[in-house]
Amino acid sequence: MTTKYRFKTTRATSANLTVTVVPGSWTIAGSGSGHGVGMSQYGAYQMARTGSTASDILRHYYPGATVSTANNPWTSIDVQVLGGSTDPATTTLSLSAGSWRLLDGAESQLATGTSARKISIARTAAGVTAKITENGAVRRTIGARPTLYLEWTGTDYWAGTAGTVRVSGAQGSYRHGRLRVTDLNARPNVVSQVVINDEYLYGLEEMPSLWGTSAYGGAAALEAQAIIARNYAILDKTEGLKASCDCHLYDDTRSQNYTGWKKEGGEAGGTWRAAVDATRQDGASTVSVVRNASDGIAETPYFASSGRGGAFSGTANNQDAFGTAPQSHLAHVADPYSAQAPGNPNVSWSGTLTQATAKSVFRLGWVKSVKVTARYSSGQVKTMRAVTPQGTTRTLTKTAEGWRTALGFQGSWMGTVTATR
Structure with missing residues (x-):
């Protein structure tokens, strides 16, 4: 006995699929190095090279502060x-x-x-x-x-x-x-x-x-560095x-x-x-110091170099960089000198933001795009926005140091964000 089977032939069909390819990473163009508050060391070097004294340098980078003296206790x-x-x-x-x-x-x-x-x-x-x-x-x-x-x-x-x-x-x-x-x-x-x-x-x-x-001409910068380190x-x-x-x-x-x-x-x-x-001043048993508006010993943070100008526009307000209470002598000032300093390796750089870091920082799944949407007066990043392939958007605001730490870059003067595959 032969059993016959009847087979039904069907045609496979598929719906149209939209595939979104997310970047593996992004390249971020940056400038500057460090937290950005107080004296820029490369900026101080350039100011010294062009005739500024240590006091000139310190008064520029710590606006409203005074260069004064204090007793040397030899402690x-x-x-x-x-x-x-x-x-x-x-x-x-x-x-x-x-x-x-x-x-x-x-x-x-x-x-x-x-x-x-x-x-x-x-x-x-x-x-x-x-x-x-x-x-x-x-x-x-x-x-x-x-x-x-x-x-x-x-x-x-x-x-x-x-x-x-x-x-x-x-x-x-x-x-x-x-x-x-x-x-x-x-x-x-x-x-x-x-x-x-x-x-x-x-x-x-x-x-x-x-x-x-004498070959470099920055003696006043070294003196300024000694005073703020003190x-x-x-x-x-x-x-x-x-x-x-x-x-x-x-x-x-x-x-x-x-x-x-x-x-x-x-x-x-x-x-x-x-x-x-x-x-x-050993004869007078005094030393040079920077004093704040209350005539106290001023807090004098310093860093390597601010940004190159343009969108990267100078030093940072301490509250923008650290989230601390504002101090008048730690306010944003223009710093064209950093970019003019010879041999400054921080005038421009590029950093890589990986997909894994973007997902972690923005607390999202896959990230399709990242953009800088707001900056502090220094030009450092204030706010960034990330978007997922599904259109979910997350906007984050951090201190400038918060962004530098989160992204692992040498500075937070960041410009264009370009996707890489």
Whole structure:
């Protein structure tokens, strides 16, 4: 028996599909570098090159502030040089020349040595320990102490042959002051104790020393930098020690970039030192400072470079950049000088905004387009709008620093946004 089947033939049909291809990323044209508040370092350099004094520069970038003096108390300041969460759990202290001595927290002497001997520091639950080594062999072990001090010759603490201390894992080297070592955050916390108005400032790596040489013509910019760095340090000293580092200042961009002898003894280091000295009046025991409208020590933030002009139009109001209460001397000013400064690498740049970052920042699914829709008076981004393929729109307003952080760019003077596939 044969069974016959009847098959029905049908034609496959499909509806018209609209496929929207979303960009994988966007290229954003930008200019400038840093938060934008206060003195532009490249702008200061250009002003100095064209004849402005340090006072001229500071009065321009801190409108309404005055350049004045303050008594020099010759006080020290504590700068953390090792001990952050990503720093090593042990470190070695070594001296280039001369002699050293190790003291406990009561400043009783525990050990002495010369540059031939190194000090290996570790920590335990009871504090920090030290092993004195020479040619790799342990010569002495110091049990756990809450605090250790390292002093060496050629400093205010001990006369004699000058030496420089290196701290393994730290970014700098240290010619002046002394080191305080404690146990903090489960690792050795090393703090450089240096005199604020000379030893600390000599070691600040915030502006190229070469700018102050006759070939570059920017000595006044270095002097302006020294004055505002002093203001910064004075205010942090006044606030007291930070619990997070048992210090007044970090040695990086969380405070000011301090590398100690690496800066002072480096290329054109004498030029930077001379600029610092030009802001001290030792005969009168005073130092140059910037004062605000209330005659107090002014807050003096600074940054690398503002935008190149046009839509990128100058420095930022502090409230626009940080969301803090307005300060009259931290107001927006025109800054044509940044773009005119020779060798400024921040005049223009391009950054990439990935689809993943756009989705995260705007809290959307796929993003089809992104646009800058409003700017602050500085030219920095204030508001951006993102649109999904379905037409959902999200508009966000942030501080200028909020945008810089969210997008991961070097500055927030941002222009055209171009989709890339």
